[in-house]
Amino acid sequence: MNSQLQALVALQDLDLMIREAKDPKRATQEEELGFPLGGMDKLERTRERLAKQIDERLLQLYERMSRRYARVVVPVEGRICLGCFIGLPTASRRIADSGTVENCENCGRILYRI
Amino acid sequence: MPTAPSVERRIETYLELHLRPALFIPELKNKKKSAVLEEMVAHLARHQIARQADAVLEVLRQREALGSTGVGKGIAIPHARSTMVAERAVLLARSSKGVEFDAADGNPVHLCFLIVAPPTEHDPIYLQMLAQIVKAVRLAPVRRKILDAPDFDAIRAVIGAQFTNE
Numbered sequence: 001m002n003s004q005l006q007a008l009v010a011l012q013d014l015d016l017m018i019r020e021a022k023d024p025k026r027a028t029q030e031e032e033l034g035f036p037l038g039g040m041d042k043l044e045r046t047r048e049r050l051a052k053q054i055d056e057r058l059l060q061l062y063e064r065m066s067r068r069y070a071r072v073v074v075p076v077e078g079r080i081c082l083g084c085f086i087g088l089p090t091a092s093r094r095i096a097d098s099g100t101v102e103n104c105e106n107c108g109r110i111l112y113r114i
Numbered sequence: 115m116p117t118a119p120s121v122e123r124r125i126e127t128y129l130e131l132h133l134r135p136a137l138f139i140p141e142l143k144n145k146k147k148s149a150v151l152e153e154m155v156a157h158l159a160r161h162q163i164a165r166q167a168d169a170v171l172e173v174l175r176q177r178e179a180l181g182s183t184g185v186g187k188g189i190a191i192p193h194a195r196s197t198m199v200a201e202r203a204v205l206l207a208r209s210s211k212g213v214e215f216d217a218a219d220g221n222p223v224h225l226c227f228l229i230v231a232p233p234t235e236h237d238p239i240y241l242q243m244l245a246q247i248v249k250a251v252r253l254a255p256v257r258r259k260i261l262d263a264p265d266f267d268a269i270r271a272v273i274g275a276q277f278t279n280e
Contacts, residue, residue, distance in 0.1 A: 006169065009197045013173040016195055016233050018159055021180060029241060033248050034218065035191075036181035042178055073197055075165075114165060114200075 005073070005101055005112055007053045008062060012073045015066065016049050058101060065108060074104075083109035101112045128239050129246040132204040134268045136161055139207035142226070147184075147215045151175065151192060152226045154205055162200060163230065169198040170193030170230060176203050189251050193229035193235070193244060202231040202240060204247075206269065208261060222262055225251065250276045 001009075020026045021037050030037060051059055065072040075084035081088055084107035102111045139157060144150045155171045158164040177183065177194040184190040190213070205228040212222025227247045231240045250273045251257050263269045 001166065006166075009169055010172055011235065013169070013194075013196045013198075014176055017173070017176060017180065026241075032243075033245055034185040035183060039180040041121060046176060065200075065244070071197070075197075105194075 032071045076111045128243050137205040138266045142207050142209040162205045166198040172195050182216040184215035186219035188224040190215045190223040190226045195231045195233045199230045199232045
């Protein structure tokens with residue numbers, strides 16, 4: 001997995017954690033179980049640092065797609081995109097300019113191979 | 115004609131269903147939080163739960179930055195969801211010497227339940243398991259039994275017994 005894709009995966013995981021920690025119902029449940037969630041500012045700073053490592057156009061694509069999908073970066077298993085569960089054509093498609101990141105022709109999600 | 119005695123069967127909790135002998139570390143090698151998380155994630159990677167150990171470790175470290183998962187009384191329940199986790203899993207690890215985990219009460223951690231899951235949009239089971247672990251280990255005698263248990267099956271029986279009246 002190339003470094004841009006690794007950074008995108010880290011960003012997606014962090015965004016999920018931030019989203020859940022900001023969800024009042026979810027946060028209350030965790031805090032009631034004994035898990036404090038006071039370090040949100042640390043996560044926000046880490047997110048800023050991480051976002052700077054990602055190619056600007058790729059980051060824009062990720063941010064745009066995040067508004068549509070909860071998971072933008074998804075695995076491909078046996079030529080099936082595990083975001084939309086549609087088969088991919090044999091010839092893979094690369095996102096223009098990034099050169100290294102592949103996306104699903106059906107749903108547009110960014111793919112990684114497992 | 116004699117009839118077979120009726121056996122009341124209990125539906126196992128999600129926690130019990132996720133406890134697996136392969137995901138049990140009887141004695142952790144490390145004593146610091148960061149190294150322990152690394153040791154546990156490496157174990158998950160060996161069992162194909164963590165697709166990329168580095169990515170899973172990073173998300174767990176970020177979760178600890180949000181707030182320590184050392185809930186006190188010698189228990190830690192690190193938990194996170196990651197794109198690089200293949201399936202929901204619980205890894206149980208023990209440390210007789212104790213691990214420095216920045217726990218709420220400042221005490222070392224002796225029992226560590228690591229929960230990981232893929233980033234599925236709706237996964238109520240993940241949170242339920244978290245609550246079930248908290249409930250299972252709330253009593254000191256139970257924690258002692260888990261620490262002293264000779265093997266994984268004995269631990270599973272102790273945990274299962276905490277849910278028998280449900």
